[in-house]
Amino acid sequence: QPSVLIIGLGALGVLYGALLSRGGVRVVAYARSTAAQLEGEGIELRSAKFGTFTWRPARVVRSDAEARAEAYDYILTTFKLVPELRTISSLIKPVVKPGSAPALVLVQNGIHVEREPHASLCEGDEPVCSALISCCAWLGATLVDGGRAVDHGGLERLMIGLYPSAEPGEDSPRTRAWRKFVELYAAGGGGAERVENVQAVRWQKVLWNACWGGLCLLSRQPVSALLQPDAIRYSAPVVRGLMQECMSVARAEGLGADVLPETSVEEAFGLTFEERPMNPERKGNLKDTFKPSILMDLEAQRPMELSGIVGNVVSLARRHNLSTPRLDLLLAAIRPAQVAAVRAA
Incomplete structure (x- = not known):
């Protein structure tokens, strides 16, 4: 069973976790403010596209040490990127089990957000991550009712690319991880679209x-x-x-x-x-x-x-x-x- 650690359990993280779970993925949620709700009653999704249902992850972790105890195929980041406070790599390195080399999936907004984590996590003699998958989310969702529910309209598309872009005809572990993630997200009903030029x-x-x-x-x-x-x-x-x-x-x-x-x-x-x-x-x-x-x-x-x-x-x-x-x-x-x-x- 493929496994995904999600860091950033706001509206986007909850919706993506629910869709990946529907697609047969073991989803582990790294949460703090929403941890008790996720472990208890779960979070209700009220979606014009997917209907109304309640989601609970397979496991909830609250610390780097808890997260690091398990190996994952993917680490999906939906937290807000504020480089004035912390870099992406500083949040990812402590949660990766040594030797596991998961693919990193970024769903952060903006331009040039991949450069720092790719240089720090994917390059060098002993890379922490095996691939960097860069995504753009078209989604209108809001965490409401004190974190007990997510309101979502009908718009939901996830444009999924690879950073750096794949070479023509490239067949490598990173391109296979990229294609597999697209399949997993689509299997849960998500609007997945594999894109060749993610910068555009x-x-x-x-x-x-x-x-x-x-x-x-x-x-x-x-x-x-x-x-x-x-x-x-x-x-x-x-x-x-x-x-x-x-x-x-x-x-x-x-x-x-x-x-x-x-x-x-x-x-x-x-x-x-x-x-x-x-x-x-x-x-x-x-x-x-x-x-x-x-x-x-x-x-x-x-x-x-x-x-x-x-x-x-x-x-x-x-x-x-x-x-x-x-x-x-x-x-x-x-x-x-x-x-x-x-x-x-």
Whole structure:
């Protein structure tokens, strides 16, 4: 039976754990705040796509030592990446049983998030991990009722790539681990999609996170508030402008139209725009209460995934001498709250 250790049991971690369990995977949850709930009654999932059911993992661990006692095929990370506080590798090394060499599956947001863990965990004479599988999640889910339930709409896609990208025709332990993980996730009903160029997919995700998500962050409002009839004529042009700035940076980074088509902006924009209440053809994939996780962290005065989603894009823009005034304003407005949250953490 394949085994997966999940680190980060928020809404995403719970949903992915439930789907992997449905696919026949032994799921071990490394949890703290939700540990008692997971061990006891379990966490209820209320999903427009998967229905309502309760999930419990095969095992719950609360410490590095407990986690390290078992070997895993995969370690799935869904925790928020805040490099000002800790690196990915510093969290992974202590939970890996010596000699087990699991594949690391990253479901973190942002650009250039794989470089540090790959260099630290997958390279060298004695690598800790056998492969780095990089994923982008398209998912609207929120942990509610004090951590007893997860609300999920109809949107659920997991784009699963390999870092670095596989060579044409490559058949190696890391490519086989990559393909197997896609199969396991799909077996539980998940919307798995194996992608050859995960960096292009990450830029497509940034088009949403930094733009729709960024405006939610500045306005302190759920996505649905930006789509209301008296708001959309102001919010839509700003979101499009943010997306065009992101695309200009991606192009400067060498992502051409062959891997990141010009239609990517319209796709990322339309994914949310079509959910406006005045659209009779809206699909209902977006719950009215849904807030980007970065906004929920801001409201709770927690450190945010600001570097990967916005900060790295702005840094790349400076490197290429590109003007990104909207992204600059977003970063400048939110950075003081990030500094305060990191200091308090």
